[in-house]
């Protein structure tokens with residue numbers, strides 16, 4: 001039994017606690033679900049548990065395919081042990097199909113299939129609505145170095161390749177997603193989570209959304225849709 005220590009941070013869907021080991025933290029997945037920078041909130045029963053298991057499966061898959069992550073192991077239904085990272089204050093987004101904020105921002109039509117995955121950086125700042133930023137902002141404000149920017153791009157695109165293949169085999173389309181990285185010494189390591197809360201997944205046959213857009217757009221069956229995705233990916237919940 002691993003004991004939780006002080007609460008380090010509380011996000012909108014997860015809490016992070018210290019443990020007896022300085023370099024290891026406990027990530028607790030809550031049922032809380034939020035959208036529109038926290039303006040819409042609801043607790044969805046069972047979501048924390050599904051996301052914990054889902055994330056562990058994806059992180060293990062990435063680690064087995066050469067992408068090092070902070071994930072160590074699941075320790076309960078809704079808790080996982082992770083390595084302590086010094087997180088960079090940026091979100092890395094990759095889009096395979098145009099939808100969501102890019103369509104609002106640029107006035108482009110939904111549904112364009114990009115020939116090459118499109119990479120974007122956003123600043124992690126709820127009060128500012130997570131604004132779009134570029135490499136120059138990251139350098140100028142010292143949020144990261146040139147080398148770290150390159151590594152984040154490389155790793156995010158490597159993740160895209162691995163996950164598009166995996167999702168496609170399961171009859172799913174990985175439309176877009178957000179990942180976050182942190183420093184461990186000189187290395188840049190994948191942190192945070194990969195769950196249907198932070199990506200868009202469509203059914204290949206029907207085009208139906210099976211991710212947090214169901215919550216954002218009041219489509220219902222949010223947790224049930226996460227379960228469908230998990231089932232298709234062979235994740236036992």
Ligand code: 5GP
Pocket residue numbers: 091093099100101102130176177178197198199200212
């Ligand atoms: P968009 O920029 O279209 O709102 O989001 C692009 C992708 O990144 C979507 O899959 C979305 O779920 C994810 N994403 C962007 N920002 C956040 C965020 O602050 N939290 C989470 N959980 N996902 C995000």
